[in-house]
Amino acid sequence: ELALKSLGNEGLFLFSSLDTNNDLYLSPEEFKPIAEKLTGVAPVSEFEEEETPDPSGETLSIVAKFQPLVMETMTKSKDGFLGISHVALSGLRNWTAPAAPVSVLLARQFKAFLPPKNKLDLGDPWWIIPSELNIFTGYLSNNRFYPPPPRGKEIIIHRLLSMFHPRPFVKTRFAPQGAVACIQAISTFYYTIAFRIHAEFQLNEPPDFPFWFSPGQFTGHIILSKDASHVREFKLFVPNNRSLNVDMEWLYGASESSNMEVDIGYLPQMELESTGPSIPSVIHDENGNVIDSRDPSGEPIQFVFEEITWQQKIPWEEAAQKLEVAMYPFKKVSYLPFTQAFERAKEEKKLVHSILLWGALDDHQLQKANQPLSASLPVPGSGRTLRETVLESSPILALLNESFISSWSLVKELEELQSNRENEFYSKLADLHLEKYNFPVEMIICLPNGTVVHHINANHFLDITSMKPEDVESNIFSFSSNFEDPSTATYLQFLKEGLQRAKPYLQT
Secondary structure, eight states: OHHHHHHHHHHHHHHHHHOTTOSSOOOHHHHHHHHHHHHOOOOOOTTGGGSOOOTTSEEEEEEEEEEOOBGGGSGGGGGTTTTOOTTTTHHHHTOOSOSOSEEEEEGGGGGGGSOOTTOOSBTOOEEEEOOOOOTTTOOOOSOOOSOOOOOTTHHHHHHHHTTTOSOEESSOSSSSOEEEEEEEEEOSSEEEEEEEEEOEEEOOOTTSOOEEEEESOEEEEEEEETTSSOEEEEEEEOOOOSSOOEEEEEEOSSSTTSOEEEEEEBOOEEEEEESSSOEESSEEOTTSOEEOSBOTTSOBOOOOOOOOOOSEEOOHHHHHHHHHHHHOGGGGSOEEOHHHHHHHHHHHTOEEEEEEESSOSSSSOOOOOSSOOOTTSOOTTOHHHHHHTGGGSHHHHHHHHHHEEEEEEEHHHHHHHHHOTTSHHHHHHHHHHHHHOOSSEEEEEEOTTOOEEEEEEHHHHHHHHTSOGGGOOOGGGOOOTTOSOHHHHHHHHHHHHHHHHHHHHHTO
């Protein structure tokens, strides 16, 4: 109360965002973001000093390419951002170019991407930055402006993402956090490493309130020597193949429990790519003498690199799938594109288990309603809550694999499919789904022809599973004594009820 009286709401809000241990005192480490902002000087992190540059080591030039978010794809744009202050979106509107279009890094800094000794098989994933959150640990605070100092393997990820924006958070507020990788190809001296990173950016600074910008994922690959002395190729990007690929959240008050606005949108381009292989920063002749990096005519010396012969490799799609399952165990069940799921269901004479969402199910996006949020609680009805609980449970995975073809879709994508009259069957499939949809997530069971035999809204589902078994009136979603987890038992009952209702259709 004394702090509130001294600082006021806004002042206490800023103080709390810096006071990471909540002891009402700012240590030098906690005050550092403000010191750097006021002085314009950013001291080298003690963790970065552990990386002693090799003056004769190779350097890699990386170019950033960025096209800003298409504002018209935000759902709030449909009413002209009515009721949303211009200040709230200022950080987003002003972010039109990468913070650092070009950067030169030491090749050895990329050793963070090398596999541990027990992960040398193709497609066997490991964590570069482990995820420290799950549905039980809660979530990190929304009330933050400045990223904590990166440590260890976080440093290279932080440096790379800082090319886009000066405030990347390499550990996201929500699970799954971190970065995961696997070997895609092996040669005598080189690896191709595929990776996936979940990170987000803070676009606002005080006195404005926080604005979080969370791309669905960063993915890419690196080709580097087994001793990390040479990088042949590097690419990192946000996939842009879906109609929505970024989640945004911004606070409207000076406390953690303040109202939060939520929206999603489309980012056309966000990528980093090496301009060529890493090259020596110092060149020696055959006698060990340092020579000029330019030839007598003044042109840069051209390096010739040997061709890499890969002895083992797996396709990119397979590597990406391995990383996806590592991040999301629920993906042990294949989730096919919408129309492909119905074709497969017809071939295999199975039902379609479909999840229809406002936001993506397998990207690091949050799918939630506009309501006051608590950073420590899962949000009712969210795809995130589903994927971290019932969709990961062994009984559900087993039944889905045995009896269903699974798919998830964005509402926007089905609306586009519905209005496309070139294929009447696909249009009708989308129409039947959208008829049953209620915000934010609808789980649907249907026949291969699109007929819906059962459906339940995620909010209603979570309401049921939060009740005591004796309070549930409907025997459709009764609890089973075989499972201690009511969510698993209820979802299993939902799937079995769908199979039961479909029997007359499947037998004809």
